Amino acid sequence: MxxxxxxxxxxxxxxxxxxxxxxxxxxxxxxxxxxxxxxxxxxxxxxxxxxxxxxxxxxxxxxxxxxDRVIAIDMADTPGSLDKILAHLEAANVIVDYLYISYNRQTATPIAIFKTTEPEAETFLQGKGYVLVNTL
The missing domain is CATH 3.30.2130.10 (VC0802-like)
Structure with a gap:
């Protein structure tokens, strides 16, 4: 986070x-x-x-x-990656308070940054195989 x-x-x-x-x-x-x-x-x-x-x-x-603690997910510059992330969160009943897109300077890939109050969201996303980012 x-x-x-x-x-x-x-x-x-x-x-x-x-x-x-x-x-x-x-x-x-x-x-x-x-x-x-x-x-x-x-x-x-x-x-x-x-x-x-x-x-x-x-x-x-x-x-x-x-x-605020926010979750940042590397989207790997793949079309549909944000849609896939949001579909997984919706299926898990995770409410996204807000979301914006940034850029990881180290990997040159887009990053989805979002805020949720769901304490298990980070663990859930890692379990789905997403790469979470701790620094930009």
């Missing part, structure tokens, strides 16, 4: 730049960044080189944030 930094920020001009500045000043490299918005606030999800230091730096800068 990976640790993901999740934070809330206002939907204002320069909000994303302010976040990246905090992380750059803390010498944190961003591997994946997903920004979702609502009317006035956005949820930013980050996979970074050092989640604990990123969390500390962001909290010190006044952001409301937390660490």
């Amino acid at each position: 990976l640790n993901q930094v999740s934070l809330f920020t206002e939907n204002t001009k320069g909000a994303l730049h302010n976040i990246t500045t905090v992380l750059a000043n803390a010498n944190i490299n961003i591997y994946t960044m997903l920004a979702n918005d609502s009317a006035e606030f956005g949820i930013i999800r980050l996979i970074v080189t050092d989640p604990a230091i990123a969390l500390q730096a962001l909290k010190s800068a006044g952001y409301q944030c937390r660490l």
